[in-house]
Amino acid sequence: MSNPAHSDARKARDDFSRASDTDRIQIAQLLAYAAEQGRLQLTDYEDRLTKAYAATTYQELDRLRADLPDAALIPRRGGECNPAPSTLLLALLTGFERRGRWNVPNKLTTFALWGNGVVDLRYADFTSTEVEIHAYSIMGMQTIVLPPEINVEIRGRGVMGGFDREVAGEGSRGAPTVKIRGFSFWGDVGIKRKTRNPRK
Known part of the structure; x- marks a missing residue:
């Protein structure tokens, strides 16, 4: 007993x-x-x-x-993170969108050629503490939207185009870090931090 x-x-x-x-x-x-x-x-x-x-x-x-x-329900305690598989989002003369709840992989590659795309992380489920986003725009446009608490590191370059290098606001201690890399050529990679909207 x-x-x-x-x-x-x-x-x-x-x-x-x-x-x-x-x-x-x-x-x-x-x-x-x-x-x-x-x-x-x-x-x-x-x-x-x-x-x-x-x-x-x-x-x-x-x-x-x-x-x-x-x-x-007691969650499984401890153990290693099990990140979602690496993902490629393409916009070839078209567009891509990731919004709402979705599983963020630890590596995400986005490519816009004569197209546009949106990656909105505000309502997404992170599956690892570090996320790499490789963003490429060639005569295309894409926007990456970050929630207030996420930390961000940016190393990208625009050639005859734009690649946001700074984001307003600071992330929170312990929150996941999103590392954004890539380039744009005659295109644009916009990186914004936005608040969430109340559910209607």
Whole structure:
């Protein structure tokens, strides 16, 4: 027969164990689902999301999901991140769009030739803590939209075209980092940080 005191001590020890990147990403996805279902208001969602990325223990993460319907389900703890597969988005005389909820891979390549594209990360589910986006525009245009909490590093170049090199605002501690590389030739790669819109 198990000793309740030992069980309580083990639970307390587990609660204060260090959370991993995988744990933070899982909670971020759970919060996004709750916001999509209307169970969290936008301001509450963004506040919890920032806290989730900055959390260091399981106790901090568990507090963020305690009042949600799926709180009884304990996420798999620890382990390695399992990023979505690398993706290529092409706009050849046409266009591409990624908006709403979608799984962000750890490597994304976008190419616009006489076309245009949009990659909107504001409502997306990150599957790793670092994301590489290789963006190329040749006589085309594309826009990458970042949410407020995401960190960004940009190294791109425009030749007779534009490639945004700076983005207003700072990301949050512990949030994923998006590294944007590439070039434009007679085209444009726009990189913007935008707030989320309240769900209607």
